[in-house]
Amino acid sequence: MSVRQPRRAARIPLFPAGGGAIPAYDLYGEPQARASLDPVHLEALYTRSQRHDWSIRPHRHRNLHQVFWVQQGGGIVQGERRRFTFTAPFLLLLPAGEVHGFRYDQPSSGYVLTLTDAFLATCRGLMQESWQPRESIALNLRQPDPLRRALDAAFAQLERDFRWSGPGRGAAVAGHVLVVLSLLQRAAAAEASARQPRSPQAELVARFRRHLEDHFVEHAGLAEHCLKLGVTPSTLTRACRAVTGHSPLELVHERLLLEARRMLSYSSLSISQVAYALGFEPTYFSRFFTRREGISPLAFQRAARGEDVSSADAPARG
Template sequence: MSLPPVEIKPLSQLTLGQDWRIALAHDRPQHAVIWVTRGQGRLLLNGTRRGVGTHNALTIPPHTLFSLDLGRQGVGMAALIPDGTEVRLPLGPRQLRIRDVDAIGELTGIFEAAHRETTQGKALAQDAIDAQMSLLSVWLRRQIALPENLPTAMNAAARLSARFCERVARGHASGLSMAEHAAELGVTATHLTRACKAATGRTAADLLTERILYAARTALVETTVPVQDIARHLGFGSAAYFTRFMQQHTGQTPTALRKAAR
């Protein structure tokens, strides 16, 4: 079975004017490479919260929980690369703060060339985009190999937070509570809450809620699946409970959110 094409788009197209699309904790089925060219804000990645700014390159493997809040002034590009591609990409999430002028120019050039191919409608455009993604792979591996980009050691709270984020990414629709996830990790709910709060600024319950909320909003605005079926898929006991959850966190019912997006 053939893979879907690589997508190259500005961050503004990734959000479609709705900040929740990247500001809520979520994961994607593709490998995402994000190049921030203007702005600063907060990044959740690998179970920790850190600052993010201009000339930061983010590489986010499939099903890795993350969120990015750059505000309305943030500018950048994103490459969404299907899982299973032949392009060699980092196995783990990374944030690279690029200071070398030549390296900045190289990555900007790769994204600009790939984006032109998506908009100009030329023959063999996908082949050209794939070639640019191979150059992107080389650029990333060269940067990761530099001493200044070696990852820093994680403390115990960050390691536990990262393990919990892995569970949230893959099991948010299981219906398990935060306390049940904590038990699966072999810790108390209180210990998990403190670790996540220290590492991310959010409690464990906040992270789980955000991922469920992202899945719910995405299903409501991008599909026609009935509300009760979305509720069941996300582990809610009833459509009424799901409606109360959405009203609490968005101020609107599921039906109203869907209607507003049409």
């Protein structure tokens, strides 16, 4: 089994920001929530992409996880943390809540598998794994590859039983989904192992990052974070510096900046509204953002929207 990382593209928004907040859908382009949305939904990649001229604007799904299996074609993904190009065969997991957009090459083909949060939790129980997909997983597979053949077969069988309306449909669909998730997990593990075996310190840093996903806007102190993780401040600090080269506080700031860039790029919120949403006073937020990004929040927001930044506040270095 062999995998390689997607190529990074320029770090600029793939799409200009539209009006309003970041759209949140059950299924893309369907703004009304589906009260009866099935725990599993499968469709061909072109079904929705072709309808939208192969361009899917940045959006997110509140309680839905998605697995993309691109068998032919390629394109560009605009994710929260990076923008990158990909070429088939390409496997992508997007956890619930993560902003994402696509621009596909024409034509591209494959599958989009959507799972409710509750269904995925059930799958994790059946797999007897503690795996919790809080971050995206993007893998370009090499050709030929046994994993690609296994994924092709798993999705083909899933599609067959997903369309079936007879007895045993639910159990068969769930079984095929488990196979897909197992293959994805194996591919991710192989890629991580190829890069570097995870040490106890790396495991602790991964736990800390997962913890931050739920608590980064609280601006808690180091001692409070460590209490919840069950480690001492010195242990967490040593681990963070050894694995990332940064202190725990710097990782908190990194996560706050990620969210700030996302909100400034993809929503119509004012600078003050973004500041309050992230737990800052507006004046301090502007200093915090400018000091670390080298550009004011207003200038960043206008640049992300493709607007003239000449009238924006000049960045104050510090």
